[in-house]
Amino acid sequence: MYQLSLIFGNASYATATTLATFFMGIAIGGWYWGNKSVKIKKPLFTYGLIEIGIAISGLLLLPAIEIYKGNYNLLYSVTGGNPYWIILLKFLFSTFLLIIPTILMGGTFPLLSKYVGKQRKNLEKRGTVLYTLNTVGAAIGAFLTGFYLIEKFGMQVTYILAITLSFSVGVLAMILCDKFKNKESGLPIKLDAGPKNKVEESDNTVYKNHLSTPQFIILALSSGFLALSLELLLFRMFAQVLQNSVYSFSAILVVFLISLGFGGIIANRLAQTNYGSKEILFLFLLFSSLTIGISPIIFNIYTDGLEYIAPYASWPVYLVEVFKLSISIVVLPATLLGTIFPFLLKAAPLKFREPGKFVGRLILFNSLGSFLGPLLAGFIFLQLFGLWVSIKLIAILYAVLALYISLSLDISKKVKWSFLTVIIIGGIFFIKDPAIVQLRPQEKLLEYWNSNNGVVSITKSENNLQMRLDNFYILGDSESLLVEQMQAHIPLFVHPSPKKVLFLGMGTGITAGASLDHTVSKVVVVELIGNIVTAAKKYFSSWTNGLFTDDRVDILKDDARNYVLGTNESFDVIIGDLFTPWHAGTGSLYTVENFQQIKKTLNPGGLFAQWLPMYQLTPEDFNTIAATFSSVFPQVTVWRADFNSTRPSIALIGQDLNAKLAQQSLKENISKIFKNNRVEKNDAYQHMVGLFYIGNLKVLKNNLDNYILNTDDKRVVEFKAPKFSQQANALQGKYLVGEELEKLTEMITSELPPKSDPYLSELPPDEKKYIKVGMLYSRYIEHFSKGKENEAKLVEQQIKKIAPNFLK
Known part of the structure; x- marks a missing residue:
């Protein structure tokens, strides 16, 4: 993203094309490698090859970008600068650059899932641990990259370091596979769910502790769609009160990822219990809805009505305040969201027995949702509804998912929990939205516009009309x-x-x-x-x-x-x-x-x-x-x-x-x-x-x-x-x-x-003297504005000596 922003530009549609290509590749990779994993006898060894492939294909990004930059003006002229053709051109180029490494990335989780969980029972426990470790690793990577590596070593060295790490992980996986080759296959573990385990589940059969196939697909798709939509909307919300630097957004991203990791830990613990999977998913979806729905209120209270965060604090204190704000708003909803995706490893339909294959399906639908989320949130929700209503909409959609799950529960729970969900949806809908722009005394908001690029507002105070971006x-x-x-x-x-x-x-x-x-x-x-x-x-x-x-x-x-x-x-x-x-x-x-x-x-x-x-x-x-x-x-x-x-x-x-x-x-x-x-x-x-x-x-x-x-x-x-x-x-x-x-x-x-x-050298001396007059006049204004009348008069005398008529 950092590299492509230089040639795609910072426009929101350019970012969207890159994200779309990325998640499209992940979706294809999850589906392809998930299906292929059934026939792979050495998943850890294949995983190692994939990591090496990611490193090599990622390395090709650097010369490809230089070729693109060198020929972009030719492509620009061929399209006549038409923005729609340019968007298509960028999408095709990003597809060319990212499709191979992202398809390979999409295969990593299915293959490791097959390795750690040869049977469903293993995967329910170990797969959630794998997800948690991966997410915590992502948080560490985001923190080091955003706060240290790029600043210290530059983009190229940091990028090469990432490629080297990927290559090294691949080599290590292949070595470990060879070292533990006698242990890799393990012993098959039978499912321990009673006599019903011998019955093949049909799409119309619903077990108490497992989702049906349609429910699984909808939840996998929705969890990606809603989580990525929320992440984008949270960034826009924080932009109203933060410095909006690379550090501010790195801090928010790190907190978001760590929270998802906490969710993975919770999912791991719940996967080892006998609680009903649908009941657990219902509760997490409903509480996700509630915490997201009230987040604008908490944000408004914490920032004292959209006040700039720590405007006069030192740099370390400012960063602490940014993290505190992020933690207060992000941790609870993101942790709840982070529980849903890995818990689907346990709640998936029983007929999904082969771990690598069904994890591939999970990634396919989740990535398709992740592909759609930023596009719809950034280009439709924000444009049509604005920031606060868009956040409400995401909250209500989580509640709708909870309602959908509750309809498959027994009759007593169905009635009570459906009624509770409707009450929460109504409460979220009628919550009063905070202001979008903080107004100073005697200031009036005339109009504002929301988009993925920020909030543009027009304010009026006395005789002054002012245009702002992101509040400040x-x-x-x-x-x-x-x-x-x-x-x-x-x-x-x-x-x-x-x-x-x-x-x-x-x-x-x-x-x-x-x-x-x-x-x-x-x-x-x-x-x-x-x-x-x-x-x-x-x-x-x-x-x-x-x-x-x-x-x-x-x-x-x-x-x-x-x-x-x-x-x-x-x-x-x-x-x-x-x-x-x-x-x-x-x-x-x-x-x-x-x-x-x-x-x-x-x-x-x-x-x-x-x-x-x-x-x-x-x-x-x-x-x-x-x-x-x-x-x-x-x-x-x-x-x-x-x-x-x-x-x-x-x-x-x-x-x-x-x-x-x-x-x-x-x-x-x-x-x-x-x-x-x-x-x-x-x-x-x-x-x-x-x-x-x-x-x-x-x-x-x-x-x-x-x-x-x-x-x-x-x-x-x-x-x-x-x-x-x-x-x-x-x-x-x-x-x-x-x-x-x-x-x-x-x-x-x-x-x-x-x-x-x-x-x-071509100016006459009489003209050059006004350069000195300009310096003195600047000093004169400085003294005058601070009420230093004596100092101002001394400067005034100097000006009159050079240009007697100037101050008239």
Whole structure:
């Protein structure tokens, strides 16, 4: 998944195609190897061969991905960029990559089941232990990979380690098979269930302690469908109050898997009792329904109405709080769910006597359900019903399954338990849903949209309209109108003649709309989340300068990186949005490989502007991104979008080595904009760009050489930024705002003053002085905003000496 996200993109449909292929392969493998296991005399030896096969076929993934990346633009052009054909293409490619290893994976559990349980009685006890150990191993793997291995060693080494482990397990299994070859077959153990065991069960015969064939199939299918659906919905629920980094979701996954392992232990104990299997399954299904149904209420209470979790805690304390939240919400329902699948080894119809074959059937139906779950939950339930109702729906479906099982019990239990189930279904249905967005005082929720990619909301407070993603991630607002416009104007002022412009990320659309004031011939806007486009068009159209109606504009719902990889178009200016560095998956937008692909997409003399939210970056984050950016672009200059002291934004603009800022084209570009906006030209507007220029990044080269570059293999930003961010929140570090940003800009300017900066060599001295004015004005705003009037007056005097009319 981690590898394929780089080429499939982070769009939900791309993830779904990978998951679909994965579970499809597991389903086929379970069915095929389950049937084949009947004739296999050495299941442990065959299991070893399969593990080796998984390792070899998995190894082929790496060169195949490189071939795909190298030819993706050709395939993109053949399909004409049609999203439906692209989805089909990705599905076929993921099938090609994953079908062999996943079919082999699907055979591992049936073969080991045959080895540990030659007869049904063995399997009921040992198979549940096998499931428990496997699930605990999965939790350990998820923990080590998410919290240590990838960060420490990179993707490639971690992947090779996984392949090596798989290969080693295969070799070990073959050695053990040879060592214990005289013990492997064991003695056949007869079923000990009384005289009825001699009677072959028909599909219409129902025994007290065993399911019928239809019941078995429905429960196997449903357990996969509902568990994977719930997992996806839980991730979406936690996204409303967490940092949403790779660590947050790794923590949730680990707790989920450990809980499933606990369920396996319970199933093992119950398998050794004489309690009725249907009664046990009924109770677990019903209690699963109840715990899932009330989970939103517990979540709302625990988070105090969707408050951000531990916003000012240190990094270790924050992780502890994430695990505590996960445990409080996930453990009970996931443990109950984890009991159902392995307990089916005991509750299966008696006619399923051959362990490997019937385990293969169990995996077949369970994997088919796992294949359908994320698709329906992510693309239908969330879209139609929203998050809270979708969770309720999963809870009610578990209750419906309990009701289905209760109908095959004796009459007294059937009536009482059916009545109890109906009561619980009604109670879940009428539970009041928590709010989807936490509102601040005097704030009103206008509308929100649910999807697999997150919750997009529009809120209003006084005269400000704000767009958010997942409750706390602000995508833009009407109060930031000028700042968002400047994020388009600055790069387009700098380019001599921008005709074709590409925006990676849209947000409110204000930035992209500002480009239409320039003499552009084509504007392409790529936005990952379709609901952002819907929300922007409905609520921000009046500020977007005709973005949604202008014939020059194409708005594409696609992953930014994926679009750049596939397009055959080239652009004069490419502008990257303010991507939150600690957000899971965002680190891939700051890698060497992505910057290189963007550079290839530029026309000769073109430029790329990557805007950075300095209020979310620590010095370490900035230096890593700057070092990575400057390793690709030989000429990098630094610009500001505003003079905001608390939420400043700056851009790294990459160009060719000998690029220079041309005075004449600057004047023409600026005059066109202010003419279009009917703003009277005066001294301040004439020198506008000088005010926003900070300096040349080459002065930091020696300092940046000490930083590890952010690459697809080692995503330093994705794994380091969450830690640095949380430390800054806890006042154990600092964001690049206020005095910290001023220190950075002063260092850049003092090391290479404007008069010596080769990038500014064509500007007259009178223009260069406004670079100093811009620095002073930033300091002036900083003092003024903090109420430091004396300091502000001193800076004001300095500004007047350089540009007497500026502050007017």
